Amino acid sequence: MMRVWRATINTWHGLKFAIRSEQAVREELAALVLAVPAAWLIGATPARRVELVAVVALVIVVELLNTAIEKLADRLTTEHDPQIGRVKDMGSAAVGVALAIAGLLWLFALGERVGLF
Template identity: 30%
Template sequence: MKRLWNALMYSLFGLKDTFVMERAFRQEIIATSILLPLALYIKVSLCLKLLLIVCNITVLIVELLNTSLELIADIVSPGFNIKVKHAKDCGSAAVFLSLVSWFIVWMVAFSQWLCAL
């Protein structure tokens, strides 16, 4: 139980630190806090509701991974390094693609919801 408790605490510290340090993560948390209740409210299939929720969480996960990649890259190579730049660009691209998928799923949900009205 102690190990599980410690893992929970480390995770919460990581969420808090990222929220404090990363503006993009704060924006995504704000969007998620608005969109998750909306996902539960709109009248779409249960499958689509779950997909909306999973896409929201996936964006947060990818942002956390990108932030950790950037922090480690800055420690390992404080000066300019083309390979580090490439790694950071890949992390940024991963965040972008998760946001694109988030947007697509929300547009499908909104279109289904509006058609049902």
């Protein structure tokens, strides 16, 4: 039980740090807050509503991982390193792909709601 408690504390500390240090995390959390009522309006079924909220949460997960990669890379060296630059670019690409997936799902759900599909 102590391990679960420590993991919870570490999670809370990580979220607090990410919220304080990363504008993208703050923006994506705001999107999550907006996604809950929007999913209720747009989602045609309970399962679709959960999917819409979950895909926004997925974007936050990917952003947190990207932030961790960037913070670690910055800690390794302050000098320009092409390999580290490529790693950071891949993390950014992962966020971009997650955002594209989220956007497509939301567009599909909207089309579903208005009767296009």
